[in-house]
Each structure stands twice: as structure tokens, then as C-alpha cells.
Amino acid sequence: MRICTEDLTHIYMPDSPFAVSAIEGITVNIEAGSFAAVIGPSGSGKSTLIQHLNGLLKPTAGRVVIDGQVVGENKVELIALRRRIGLVFQMPEQQFFAESVFDEVAFAPRNLGFKPKQVDELVYQALDLVSLDWKTFARRSPFQLSSGQKRLAAIAAILVQQPEALILDEPAAGLDPEGRRNLYLLLSRLNQEKGLTIVVVTHRLDDLCALADHYLLLSGGRLVMHGPPEELFSQDQKLRRLGLDLPPVTRFMHLLAEKGAPVKRTVYTMEQACREINCWLKKETGS
Ligand SMILES: Nc1ncnc2c1ncn2[C@@H]1O[C@H](COP(=O)(O)OP(=O)(O)OP(=O)(O)O)[C@@H](O)[C@H]1O
Ligand SMILES: [Mg+2]
Structure with missing residues (x-):
């Protein structure tokens, strides 16, 4: 799935004294099957940008183009788009509502009217993809998992919809080094083996950038640099000025x-x- 933005601008609460220009004139091109890392200091517009990529936010100016189609206002199209582009929020576990991991992951396929046997299969496949052993976890409450397991369950609840692209906002926040490594391995596998286009937001320029094939660096709501990771790692001074550490x-x-x-x-x-x-x-x- 090819995801492009053209001169994308977003102003929160426009025409009010509280108007905030969160992103301005962003033009990016994320090729199908690529792995992009969106980086930048706090408040630079990362979350705002990615919420446009699956139509959650509406541009103040500019547009988002997915596989050559402009993302519009048609509600049916938007619902279909959100199925094709899964968005995992930072701390997605805060949105858990079901009594078991199974029910949590089964929510989307049940909603789409799949038969119980198909739902079972889809849920087990999704849990398998994120390496959560269903015998151990399917009947457990999602609230009683470790934070790494919660993160994986939340990702399974998106993967069950078999999206073509996965966008994740700070997915490794709060995880220990092993949890982070496992998560990055999972993302890498989804990208390499399943061909999913991956877009990950992060503050950290570490192991993730070793996985990503290109980065988008935001500062003050603008795209200030983009390219292959090697290029970013030669920009020590510039990164420090932005408050980012190599x-x-x-x-x-x-x-x-x-x-x-x-x-x-x-x-x-x-x-x-x-x-x-x-x-x-x-x-x-x-x-
Ligand atoms: N719902 C909102 N209403 C008003 N202003 C907002 C809203 N969400 C974000 N902003 C503002 O938009 C700007 C960009 O915010 P955004 O959340 O996109 O940044 P970010 O790069 O994701 O930051 P962080 O790394 O802290 O998550 C900030 O100035 C923020 O205060
Ligand atoms: Mg954010």
C-alpha cells in the first residue's frame, strides 16, 4: 500500500483563539512494502501526521493519497480504509474493553459478521502472529497481562483485520529491552514476510532505525529531513539541536x-x- 501526503496541514481548533498549527505543508511518500520511522521531538506533530494516514483526522489543507486514491469524506470509504490501514495508538491497552484476550481480538471479525468458526480461526491466527500462545492467553483478561503482552494483544486485535499497512504510535514506550526487541522483531517479520507497509513513530533513534528503510524527521510541525537511516546518523549536531540523541x-x-x-x-x-x-x-x- 502506497501512502502519500501532499502539502498536508492540520490546525487544531481553527478560527478560534486556541488555534494550534500542528503540521504544516507535509509532503511524504511511503512506498508499498516499506518500513518508515517517524521521528521528532515532543510536540513536533508525529501523532497528528499519522492520524491523517488512515483518515482519523481531516486535513485543514492538502490531502492524503492512498494507492492513488484521495482520502475523502465518504464514511463507507473511510471505514474500509481504516480496516486496510491499522493504527495502533500509544498505550493501546487503555482502550481494552473485553473480558478476555479472545473477545478483544474477536471484536472486529464478529462485528464484520464472520461465523464463529471463522472468528476462532482468525483470532488464533492473529495471536499466533504476535507469538501469544492462545492456550495460555486467549481466556485471560487483557487487563491482567504484562505491558509487553498487552501491547502484543492490542496489535493482534488490529492484525486480525488483515490490514495492508500498520501504523504504530510509540509502540515500544514503557517496554523493557527484551520487550522492545521482541516488538521490533515482530514488526520486521510483518514487513519482510507478510509484506505489510509499516510506519512507526518513535522518540528513540536506536534499534528501530536499524530496521526502518527510511525515516521522516519532523520538527515544529514541518518535515525537516527524510531519507535512509545512515544519512540521519551523520547529522549529530542537527539532531542535538532538535533535542534528539544518537x-x-x-x-x-x-x-x-x-x-x-x-x-x-x-x-x-x-x-x-x-x-x-x-x-x-x-x-x-x-x-
Ligand atoms: N487535540 C488537540 N487539540 C489541540 N492541540 C493539539 C491536539 N493534539 C495535539 N495538539 C498540539 O499539536 C502539536 C503537535 O502535537 P502531536 O501530538 O502531533 O505531537 P507529537 O510529535 O506526537 O508529540 P509527542 O512526541 O509528545 O507524542 C502540539 O503543539 C500539541 O500541543
Ligand atoms: Mg505523539
Whole structure:
């Protein structure tokens, strides 16, 4: 699914003394099957932008174009669009309402009129996709899961609708390192194996950017940079000015390079750093 915005602007409470211009003139192009990371400091317009991508917010100016079709005001089309583009809110567990994980995930297919046997199959498939063992979890209350499990159950409740694209707002917030790693692995798998277009909002430029094939950097409601992750990791000063931190391993490589070591600065995983340092040591020792 190709998701584009053209000169997209959103003003909250327009024509009032409380008007807030949240995003301004944003033109982006997210190709089908790609994995985009939307980054930027707090208040830069990330959540506002992604809520336009499945028609939850209506543009003040500009437009959103999905697979060549302009997202309009037709209610039936909007409902169909929201099924094709799943949006997972930050802290989605706050929206749980059902008594069991099964009922939570079954809500959409039941609503669409699927027969009980089909609902069962769809729910088990969705739980399987997010690696929640249904025997253990299906009958548990969604409120009594760990925060990582809650996040996965919320994602299953979206995946059950078999969307073509998945948009997630800060999905790793509040998760421990293992929970974050598992979540990123899941997103990577959905992208690589199921071909889902993924758009993830984050504050953190760490492991996620190693997965994303491009990033969109927002500041003050404007798109200030976009491109492949490597490019972002060379912009230390600019990121710091925006209040964003490079991952520790990238900062370390910047420091080494500043001290004269012949290493690349655009390194963002431990594996890349080890390779760079190994090459440097081999050169030094002539081996
Ligand atoms: N419902 C709303 N009504 C009025 N102003 C809003 C509303 N939602 C967001 N804003 C304002 O719009 C701007 C962009 O907010 P948005 O939530 O999109 O930022 P964000 O990048 O997602 O921030 P964060 O990283 O803190 O989640 C901010 O100035 C915010 O105060
Ligand atoms: Mg936000």
C-alpha cells in the first residue's frame, strides 16, 4: 500500500483563539512494502501526521493519497480504509474493553459478521502472529497481562483485520529491552514476510532505525529531513539541536572518528561497530 501526503496541514481548533498549527505543508511518500520511522521531538506533530494516514483526522489543507486514491469524506470509504490501514495508538491497552484476550481480538471479525468458526480461526491466527500462545492467553483478561503482552494483544486485535499497512504510535514506550526487541522483531517479520507497509513513530533513534528503510524527521510541525537511516546518523549536531540523541554506539563512533580513528560515523548497531573497529585494528597492526 502506497501512502502519500501532499502539502498536508492540520490546525487544531481553527478560527478560534486556541488555534494550534500542528503540521504544516507535509509532503511524504511511503512506498508499498516499506518500513518508515517517524521521528521528532515532543510536540513536533508525529501523532497528528499519522492520524491523517488512515483518515482519523481531516486535513485543514492538502490531502492524503492512498494507492492513488484521495482520502475523502465518504464514511463507507473511510471505514474500509481504516480496516486496510491499522493504527495502533500509544498505550493501546487503555482502550481494552473485553473480558478476555479472545473477545478483544474477536471484536472486529464478529462485528464484520464472520461465523464463529471463522472468528476462532482468525483470532488464533492473529495471536499466533504476535507469538501469544492462545492456550495460555486467549481466556485471560487483557487487563491482567504484562505491558509487553498487552501491547502484543492490542496489535493482534488490529492484525486480525488483515490490514495492508500498520501504523504504530510509540509502540515500544514503557517496554523493557527484551520487550522492545521482541516488538521490533515482530514488526520486521510483518514487513519482510507478510509484506505489510509499516510506519512507526518513535522518540528513540536506536534499534528501530536499524530496521526502518527510511525515516521522516519532523520538527515544529514541518518535515525537516527524510531519507535512509545512515544519512540521519551523520547529522549529530542537527539532531542535538532538535533535542534528539544518537544511539550510544553511534555517539561512541563519532567520538572515535573525532579523535582521528579511521572509522565510519554512520554506525548504529553493535555488529557494525565491531566490524569497523576490527578493520581499524587490522590496518594498525598490518595483519
Ligand atoms: N487535540 C488537540 N487539540 C489541540 N492541540 C493539539 C491536539 N493534539 C495535539 N495538539 C498540539 O499539536 C502539536 C503537535 O502535537 P502531536 O501530538 O502531533 O505531537 P507529537 O510529535 O506526537 O508529540 P509527542 O512526541 O509528545 O507524542 C502540539 O503543539 C500539541 O500541543
Ligand atoms: Mg505523539
